[in-house]
Amino acid sequence: xxxxxxxxxxxxxxxxxxxxxxxxxxxxxxxxxxxxxxxxxxxxxxxxxxxxxxxxx
Amino acid sequence: xxxxxxxxxxxxxxxxxxxxxxxxxxxxxxxxxxxxxxxxxxxxxxxxxxxxxxxxxxxxxxxxxxxxxxxxxxxxxxxxxxxxxxxxxxxxxxxxxxxxxxxxx
Amino acid sequence: xxxxxxxxxxxxxxxxxxxxxxxxxxxxxxxxxxxxxxxxxxxxxxxxxxxxxxxxxxxxxxxxxxxxxxxxxxxxxxxxxxxxxxxxxxxxxxxxxxxxxxx
Numbered sequence: 001x002x003x004x005x006x007x008x009x010x011x012x013x014x015x016x017x018x019x020x021x022x023x024x025x026x027x028x029x030x031x032x033x034x035x036x037x038x039x040x041x042x043x044x045x046x047x048x049x050x051x052x053x054x055x056x057x
Numbered sequence: 058x059x060x061x062x063x064x065x066x067x068x069x070x071x072x073x074x075x076x077x078x079x080x081x082x083x084x085x086x087x088x089x090x091x092x093x094x095x096x097x098x099x100x101x102x103x104x105x106x107x108x109x110x111x112x113x114x115x116x117x118x119x120x121x122x123x124x125x126x127x128x129x130x131x132x133x134x135x136x137x138x139x140x141x142x143x144x145x146x147x148x149x150x151x152x153x154x155x156x157x158x159x160x161x162x
Numbered sequence: 163x164x165x166x167x168x169x170x171x172x173x174x175x176x177x178x179x180x181x182x183x184x185x186x187x188x189x190x191x192x193x194x195x196x197x198x199x200x201x202x203x204x205x206x207x208x209x210x211x212x213x214x215x216x217x218x219x220x221x222x223x224x225x226x227x228x229x230x231x232x233x234x235x236x237x238x239x240x241x242x243x244x245x246x247x248x249x250x251x252x253x254x255x256x257x258x259x260x261x262x263x264x265x
Binding site for chain 3: 065067068069070094095096122123126145146147149150153154159161
Binding site: 006008033038040041043044047048052053055057 | 068074077080081082084160162
């Protein structure tokens with residue numbers, strides 16, 4: 001199971017804890033949307049490659 | 058064949074990402090459906106790019122109950138949408154059930 | 163047939179009610195749908211319609227959890243810790259951090 005964690009803002013302690021548990025013993029990747037010019041092409045590739053995408057607050 | 062992508066939007070501040078991701082997915086020949094709920098229905102009236110999104114994506118709809126709750130007249134259909142796109146939460150169900158990939162924004 | 167299991171998480175009082183409505187909408191579509199009210203501030207007391215929505219969700223094997231005792235007591239929500247929520251999320255096919263975080 002490959003999880004993609006997408007972050008709309010810098011993750012706080014609660015989000016970090018949930019990510020840690022959800023991705024435990026699983027293949028995980030991440031993408032930061034909270035930048036000036038996100039590489040949407042790369043993000044879509046990552047979404048298509050993942051089994052589950054979680055877009056955190 | 059590219060995977061299909063469904064996007065569920067509940068945050069009104071994410072519209073530029075909705076556009077960016079939709080454009081990138083369409084460039085890969087993906088089928089894209091976008092559904093706006095709650096606060097994010099403001100995007101349909103306040104984002105200048107909303108009509109363009111409706112042209113680019115394969116299917117765009119908004120939650121009509123949310124739209125009403127945000128203070129809009131349900132007969133005031135946003136530019137780019139048809140009346141049938143003033144829809145219910147069932148559209149969210151379609152995204153989950155029928156699309157290969159899911160993204161919430 | 164494998165049924166989808168969806169959990170929506172709310173960290174903003176303003177979108178909690180709509181988020182629960184959204185969970186109910188998915189339960190109607192034959193999914194296992196859950197909601198979780200996280201953080202402070204304290205929720206407002208459910209009105210009759212909102213309390214009925216919660217009951218309908220539970221009738222369809224869904225539920226709404228809350229991470230604070232005050233919110234659980236006020237609206238009859240199931241208590242859950244962040245650690246327990248994390249474990250529950252591992253079972254989900256779809257995880258939805260709903261809306262925005264109110265500062």
